[in-house]
Amino acid sequence: MKAVIFDLDDTLFDHTTSATKALHSWVPALGGTSSDELVAQWFVIEQHCFDRWLNGDTTHQGQRRERLRSFLPLIGHVVPDGDAELDDIYTDFLGHYRAHWVAFPDAQPALEVARSNGWRIGVLTNGSTAQQNAKLTEIGLAALVDVVCTSEILGVSKPDPQAYLRTCEALGADPAETLMIGDNYDLDVAAARKAGLTAHHLDRAAGVTLLDLLRRRS
Template sequence: MLRGVLLDLDNTLVDQEAATADALRGWLPAIGVRFSPELLSLWDEIQERHMEAWRARTVTFGEQRRRRLREFLPLIGIGYAEEDLDEIFGGYLAAYESAWRAFPDVDAALAAIAAAGLSVAVLTNGSVEQQHHKLARTGLTGRVGPVFTVEDVGAAKPDPAAFLGACARWGLSPELVLSVGDRHDLDVLAARAAGLRAVHLDRRDEGPHDEPHRIRSLTELPLSSGL
C-alpha cells in the first residue's frame, strides 16, 4: 500500500517559472535593461548551469548567485564591481520573493492526500533557507510535512541517493512512496531508479507523452491505486 507522497517544490507546488519571469520584468528595468523573453531564457540557462555546480557542492549558494551575475551582467551591457554583486542580486531576489505563488491546485491536492490517510513530504534541490522561506511566503509551512533539501540528504536529484536519503529520514520504505514532480528526468526516472513509484506532473503537456503515469494537475494524483 502507498504510505506517503513525496512532492517536488519548484514548479510543482510553487510557480517558480512565473515568479522568475515576474522578477525579471521588475528588476531589469530598475538596472536600465528592457525585459524580453530572450533575456528570460538566457537567465534560466545561466541559472541552471551555476545551480548545478551548487548541487554538486563545488560552490556555496551565495557564490552560485555571484557567478550567475558575473556571466549575465556583461551580456546585457551592465558593468559591476565585485563587491557590489550581493547587493545587485538582492534587487532581483526581492522581486523574485514577492512573486512566489502556490499553484491553484495545491490546496485541493493536499486535502486529498490527507483524506487518503497518506503522509506528505517535500524533496527539493533548493537550499534549506530559501525553500523554507518560500513555503512560508506561500502559506505552505506546516502543511507539507518534512522538507528535505540537498543540504539535508547530501545529494541532489537525479541522484537516487537523494530519494533514498529522504525516505530514510522520513521513515518510509521507498516502495511505499509516490514521487510527484514536474521534471521527468529528476522527479520520475530518478525516483524509480531509487525504488519509488512516480508520477510526472506535466502541467504544460510537454511530454514525454509515452509516460504511462502522467497528470496535468495535482488534483489528478492516483492516490487510491498507488500505481
Template sequence: MRAVILDLDDTLFDDTACTHAGLRAVAHAHGLSVDPAELFARHAAHIRAIDPLLFRGELTAHGARVRRFTGLLTELGVPDADGEAATVTYREAYREHWQLLPGAADVLRDLRAAGLRLAVLTNYVREVQGQKLAHFGLDALVDAVLCVEDVPAAKPDPRAYHAACAALNVTPAQAVMVGDSWEKDVQGARRAGLRAVWVSRLATPAPDAGVPVVSRLPDLPAALGVQVLTRG
C-alpha cells in the same frame, strides 16, 4: 502506497512565474531588450553553473545570486555590471510574485486526509525553500522537508529519494515521487525503486507511457488512485 514525496519548485510553487517577474525587473532596470525566453534560458544556464558551488557551501544563496547576475549582465553587454544591485532588484520582484500553483495546499490536505504520509524533496537550499513553505503554510501540511543540505546527494541520485523514504518510515516501493522534472523527479525516482507521477503543465505526453501525467494539481489524487471528498 503509503507515502507521496513532492518536489517544490514548479510542482507546488510557481517558480517559473516568479523568475520571469524577477528577470523582467532586472531587464527594465538596465534598459535591456532581450527576448524573455532567451533571458530565462541564459539565467538558467548561470544557475546550473553556479549551483554546485552553493551546494558545496562555497557560496551563500545571496552570494550565488550576486555571482550569477554579475555574469549574466556582463554576458549581455552591461558595462560595470553590478550583481549586488541586480540581485536586490530581482529578489524584490521575485518575492512580490510568490504564488503556489493552483490547488497545491488543497491537494496536500486531501492526501493527508487519505492517510498518506507526505514529504517535500527539493534540490535547493533550506534558507530559500523553507521561507516559501512557511509563507504558504505548506510546512504544516507535510511530515518532512528535505532540502539539498539534508540528503547525501541531490536528485536524481537514488540516495535523495531513499533519504525521503527513511524520513517517512516507508520503503521505496511504498512511495510515489511527484514532480515536474522528468530526469530528477521521474527517472531518478524510478531508478531508486519508487513509482512516479510527472507534473507537466503543458500536458506533454510522458516519454514512457507507464508514467501517469497530470497538468494540474487537482488531478493528482486521481492519478494516484486516491479518492477525496468533494469540496463545497
C-alpha cells in the same frame, strides 16, 4: 501508499512565473530593457550555475555571483569587481523574486487530498534549505508538509538514490509505499523509480495536474 513526496520548484511552487515577473521588474530597475529572450537567457544561466553548485564546484552564494557575471553584460550593466557589490545586486533581485512568489492553484488542494488519504507528505528539493522553507511558508503550504528534505540537509541531491531513500526514511515509509511527483522527468520520475518509489511526471504543458496524478497513485 503511506507517503507522497513532492518536488517544490515548478511542481508546488511556480518558480518560472515568479522569476519571470521578477526579471520584468528588476531589469528595468537596473537600467536595462526586459524581453522574453532575455528572460530565456536568464533561465539558461540559472540552470548552468545552479548545477555547478549541486556538483560541488562552487558555493551557493558563489553560483549567484556567477549568474550575475554572465547576465549583467546582457543588459549593458557593468559587472562589479567586488563580491559585496554583486551580493547587493542579487539581494535586490531576490526582493523582486519574493514579491512574486506564488503556489500553483492545484498545490494546496493536492496536499489536502494527500492528507485526507492519511499519507505523510514530504518535499524533496535540490534548493537551499532556508529559501525553500521560506517559499513553503510564504505560499501557505508549510503547515501541510511533514518533512522538507533539501540537498543541503541530505548531503546529496537528486538524482542520487540516497536523496529519495533518506526522504522516505524521514517520512517513516518504505520506498515501495511512497509516491514521488515532480515536473522534471529525469530527477523526479526516472531516478525515483530506480530508487524503488512509485513516481509520476507532472507535465503541466500537457494539461496534467497534481490532482490527476494523485488519482493515479498506483
